[in-house]
Amino acid sequence: MIVAGIGAVGCAIGIMEIWCLEKNLPRAQPQELRTDHSTTIDTKYQYTDDVSAERDYPDPVPQRVLRAKKYLYIISIPEILTIFDSGRESIDILHLIPDTVVTVQNVALAFGRGAHMTANVSQSVHKLAKGAPMTRRRFLHLTGATLGSAGVLNMLNAWGQNAMDGLTEPPKLDGNGNGTKVVIIGAGPGGCPAAYELIKLGYDVTILEARDRVGGHVWTIRGGTHGEEYGKGEQVCDWPEGFWWDAGPSRVPFYHNGFFHYCRELNVPLIDHKNLNLNGWVYAENIDGPMNATKIRLHELQADMAGYTSQYLAQALDQAALDEPLTAEDIEHWKSYLINWGILDARDLTYGPSDHRGFAVLPDVYSPGTINDPYPLSDLLPFADTTLQAAGGYLAATATFDWQTTMVKPKGGMDQLYDVGFREFFGDKVKLNCPVTKIKQDDDKVTITYTDGATGEDATMEADYVMCNIPLSALLKVSVNFGDAMSTAIRSVPYAMALRMGIGFKRRFWEEDDWIYGGQSFTNISQLGILGYPDDNYLTQGGAMLGMYNFGTDAAYVSSLPYEDRAKLAVRLGSKVHPQMEEEFISAFSVAWHLEPYSLGAWPSFTAESRAQVMPILQEPDGRIYLVGEHLSNVNAWMEGAVQAAWMQVEKLHTRVMQG
Amino acid sequence: MTRSVTARLAALVSIVAITLAAAIPILSNAHDATPAMTVDEQIERGAQIYYSVCVACHQADGNGVAGIYLPLNNGAIPNLEDPTLFIYTVLYGRGGMPRFNGTYSDEDIAAIITFVRQEWDNNASPVTAEQVKAVRDNYSATPIVSPTPDAQIPEGKNHPEERQDPSEASPESTPGA
Numbered sequence: 001m002i003v004a005g006i007g008a009v010g011c012a013i014g015i016m017e018i019w020c021l022e023k024n025l026p027r028a029q030p031q032e033l034r035t036d037h038s039t040t041i042d043t044k045y046q047y048t049d050d051v052s053a054e055r056d057y058p059d060p061v062p063q064r065v066l067r068a069k070k071y072l073y074i075i076s077i078p079e080i081l082t083i084f085d086s087g088r089e090s091i092d093i094l095h096l097i098p099d100t101v102v103t104v105q106n107v108a109l110a111f112g113r114g115a116h117m118t119a120n121v122s123q124s125v126h127k128l129a130k131g132a133p134m135t136r137r138r139f140l141h142l143t144g145a146t147l148g149s150a151g152v153l154n155m156l157n158a159w160g161q162n163a164m165d166g167l168t169e170p171p172k173l174d175g176n177g178n179g180t181k182v183v184i185i186g187a188g189p190g191g192c193p194a195a196y197e198l199i200k201l202g203y204d205v206t207i208l209e210a211r212d213r214v215g216g217h218v219w220t221i222r223g224g225t226h227g228e229e230y231g232k233g234e235q236v237c238d239w240p241e242g243f244w245w246d247a248g249p250s251r252v253p254f255y256h257n258g259f260f261h262y263c264r265e266l267n268v269p270l271i272d273h274k275n276l277n278l279n280g281w282v283y284a285e286n287i288d289g290p291m292n293a294t295k296i297r298l299h300e301l302q303a304d305m306a307g308y309t310s311q312y313l314a315q316a317l318d319q320a321a322l323d324e325p326l327t328a329e330d331i332e333h334w335k336s337y338l339i340n341w342g343i344l345d346a347r348d349l350t351y352g353p354s355d356h357r358g359f360a361v362l363p364d365v366y367s368p369g370t371i372n373d374p375y376p377l378s379d380l381l382p383f384a385d386t387t388l389q390a391a392g393g394y395l396a397a398t399a400t401f402d403w404q405t406t407m408v409k410p411k412g413g414m415d416q417l418y419d420v421g422f423r424e425f426f427g428d429k430v431k432l433n434c435p436v437t438k439i440k441q442d443d444d445k446v447t448i449t450y451t452d453g454a455t456g457e458d459a460t461m462e463a464d465y466v467m468c469n470i471p472l473s474a475l476l477k478v479s480v481n482f483g484d485a486m487s488t489a490i491r492s493v494p495y496a497m498a499l500r501m502g503i504g505f506k507r508r509f510w511e512e513d514d515w516i517y518g519g520q521s522f523t524n525i526s527q528l529g530i531l532g533y534p535d536d537n538y539l540t541q542g543g544a545m546l547g548m549y550n551f552g553t554d555a556a557y558v559s560s561l562p563y564e565d566r567a568k569l570a571v572r573l574g575s576k577v578h579p580q581m582e583e584e585f586i587s588a589f590s591v592a593w594h595l596e597p598y599s600l601g602a603w604p605s606f607t608a609e610s611r612a613q614v615m616p617i618l619q620e621p622d623g624r625i626y627l628v629g630e631h632l633s634n635v636n637a638w639m640e641g642a643v644q645a646a647w648m649q650v651e652k653l654h655t656r657v658m659q660g
Numbered sequence: 661m662t663r664s665v666t667a668r669l670a671a672l673v674s675i676v677a678i679t680l681a682a683a684i685p686i687l688s689n690a691h692d693a694t695p696a697m698t699v700d701e702q703i704e705r706g707a708q709i710y711y712s713v714c715v716a717c718h719q720a721d722g723n724g725v726a727g728i729y730l731p732l733n734n735g736a737i738p739n740l741e742d743p744t745l746f747i748y749t750v751l752y753g754r755g756g757m758p759r760f761n762g763t764y765s766d767e768d769i770a771a772i773i774t775f776v777r778q779e780w781d782n783n784a785s786p787v788t789a790e791q792v793k794a795v796r797d798n799y800s801a802t803p804i805v806s807p808t809p810d811a812q813i814p815e816g817k818n819h820p821e822e823r824q825d826p827s828e829a830s831p832e833s834t835p836g837a
């Protein structure tokens with residue numbers, strides 16, 4: 001018997017998770033699953049022993065009781081489609097494990113936030129498994145039959161046939177700038193693509209950057225990195241070779257195509273950013289009940305909450321207790337869904353112990369292991385409710401559109417796109433250590449005054465136009481003869497506070513002791529927030545993790561401390577989750593973005609109202625000066641916003657120049 | 661802000677105001693039941709907030725960082741007889757100065773401001789929660805202050821229908837990263 005559901009969200013991002021749950025199998029050998037498309041299917045492989053014997057099931061075992069998680073594959077839809085394109089008859093993995101219960105779900109779905117119903121597609125997958133010829137067309141057809149048009153749309157989407165509406169590439173512009181002089185002020189995620197496109201269009205471009213690096217808020221910290229916040233003195237990072245950690249942007253959602261465009265253009269390889277690792281810890285304190293100041297695994301929390309929620313809802317459905325106009329079929333599907341999602345006992349619709357949520361003692365060569373009991377519901381509720389919304393809702397966010405798995409980032413640090421990719425492309429067109437202090441425009445030119453990093457002297461430069469990438473907060477510190485409307489608009493956007501700390505450790509205790517490979521742990525310790533683990537170089541000697549991430553008044557408070565005291569605080573708080581911290585500590589590097597020169601804040605903190613009023617002004621040139629940067633975009637606090645703003649402003653400027 | 665720009669934006673803003681109206685709690689009513697603090701209590705509470713939050717930028721001596729975090733000691737705004745611009749700045753921020761309208765109650769904001777107005781070399785009158793509420797009610801978050809802030813008081817509110825200010829927690833203001 002085969003049961004499957006396809007998470008609509010998963011389709012949209014082109015990722016499917018396939019849980020293969022076996023039953024009635026002879027003792028399975030852990031086997032490598034191979035196909036002749038070894039690049040297409042091998043992403044993840046997990047094996048656990050069969051422990052179904054632990055429970056006393058009626059015979060025949062009801063198909064809905066899924067017990068032994070055997071294999072976990074992650075495969076993207078484009079990958080599946082590649083298989084089809086290659087003319088294969090069917091998807092191999094379904095053949096490889098005979099007599100298998102297969103569920104296909106999205107992580108978000110399993111977590112319970114993406115309340116997208118899955119459809120029972122047992123028939124379809126059955127056919128699939130039996131090797132009926134499979135083509136793209138047929139796959140879509142099956143999807144349509146089981147998921148409806150939304151499913152097909154998502155599928156097409158993932159396939160690149162009918163993408164969600166949105167900007168995916170720079171505007172296609174004709175004509176040549178013929179050496180028109182443009183000075184770009186600031187080499188951040190806004191300034192870089194603006195400069196790149198203008199250079200390609202034949203403009204004479206110079207980039208003046210205040211810092212000694214390209215990237216702005218994009219800042220990868222390694223041994224040797226130095227920083228100096230206002231009022232705090234210098235800090236130098238002394239991590240060993242090979243450690244890296246992003247103090248600013250660290251992850252990119254699947255739909256930030258502008259960012260991906262430049263990764264492609266500049267050959268920057270990407271890796272996964274594991275926003276969600278179900279083996280990460282969840283910790284809550286100052287809550288009611290016995291779970292106060294305890295940590296549990298995210299997979300336990302998730303299994304229990306899905307289980308109890310399913311139990312109560314399924315029982316209500318069973319007693320027709322919901323005052324909803326549901327057909328008998330609706331109820332059956334919904335119940336069946338809940339049984340599979342919450343791992344309920346199909347006989348009495350109750351949630352109970354199962355290996356789905358993990359073990360107290362792992363199965364091994366000597367024993368079938370010991371299953372853990374779920375946490376009692378009323379103990380768990382304060383814990384679950386608190387942690388889901390804690391620290392800015394980070395845990396809840398892992399199941400949302402922007403933050404869903406899989407997120408990505410450049411291999412080796414976000415700066416690989418900026419301080420390597422763009423910087424090499426620009427060559428000597430980018431002048432580092434050149435903070436601009438004054439911009440003065442008149443009818444036919446703009447005069448820029450800056451401190452020349454090479455000489456330390458004031459210097460000036462003339463340009464036909466300026467593209468100014470300085471964040472509005474820092475722009476207030478530069479003398480510019482803007483008109484009244486622009487000046488007022490710039491003044492009316494406050495910036496938010498945020499502090500992030502990277503901590504270098506001698507040993508990867510989170511991997512060695514806690515078996516956490518990448519991803520995050522979530523706490524409700526307000527000054528601590530989340531912990532983030534390196535997503536690469538597993539099981540190597542030591543590494544740097546995100547040891548603190550906070551906002552608002554928490555960030556203000558922590559930032560008021562000297563660097564060393566911030567680190568002590570982080571280690572003290574973080575030890576509640578990882579007691580190994582003190583022992584393994586090497587050193588920390590913290591960045592309070594509201595104290596960083598040339599940033600003066602984390603991101604603009606718009607309201608719907610201020611956005612509506614101010615944005616149209618910021619987006620229009622003031623004389624010969626065009627602003628560019630994330631603050632011009634609705635994609636707030638993402639690099640993508642800066643990319644799109646650059647495309648918008650380049651198009652406006654080029655159109656104007658072409659019209660003479 | 662010129663008239664023509666205001667006019668151009670008016671239509672947009674009223675649409676936004678409608679969608680916001682239902683969602684945003686009126687923060688200023690949250691503490692109606694609390695009896696007013698004495699000035700001493702205000703200074704104690706104000707000092708507590710100042711030394712855990714404002715101090716990060718304006719420093720313990722209130723002198724800030726030259727040219728960046730403007731001085732509150734002997735500062736132009738703190739010592740103005742009329743506290744409107746001070747209240748306005750703490751509520752709605754400006755550039756590197758964050759906004760605190762969603763963080764603190766009227767009482768707390770009055771306490772911080774009273775503390776600053778009486779600390780160091782400053783010597784200005786205490787501020788009440790009612791005065792803070794009046795600024796919340798009469799001035800919208802944007803746009804606002806004239807380009808030369810220390811000389812001028814904010815213009816009056818632009819649109820009567822959008823008095824409530826979204827708290828920092830409003831979904832629209834939640835950034836991606």
Ligand SMILES: Cc1cc2nc3c(=O)[nH]c(=O)nc-3n(C[C@H](O)[C@H](O)[C@H](O)COP(=O)(O)OP(=O)(O)OC[C@H]3O[C@@H](n4cnc5c(N)ncnc54)[C@H](O)[C@@H]3O)c2cc1C
Pocket residue numbers: 185186187188189190191208209210211214215216217218247248249250251252434435436437469470471474478498500593598599601602603628629630631636637638639640641642837
């Ligand atoms: C803590 C944090 C986490 C984030 N996480 C993510 C994430 O995970 N994913 C994501 O996509 N985005 C994230 N972001 C948002 C991202 O950093 C911004 O959207 C992006 O950096 C904005 O780019 P920008 O070009 O507008 O501004 P900036 O990055 O600020 O670039 C502006 C440039 O101007 C330069 N400059 C400033 N003043 C002067 C001067 N006077 N003279 C010359 N040059 C000057 C600066 O040095 C800088 O290089 C995060 C931001 C923060 C603070």
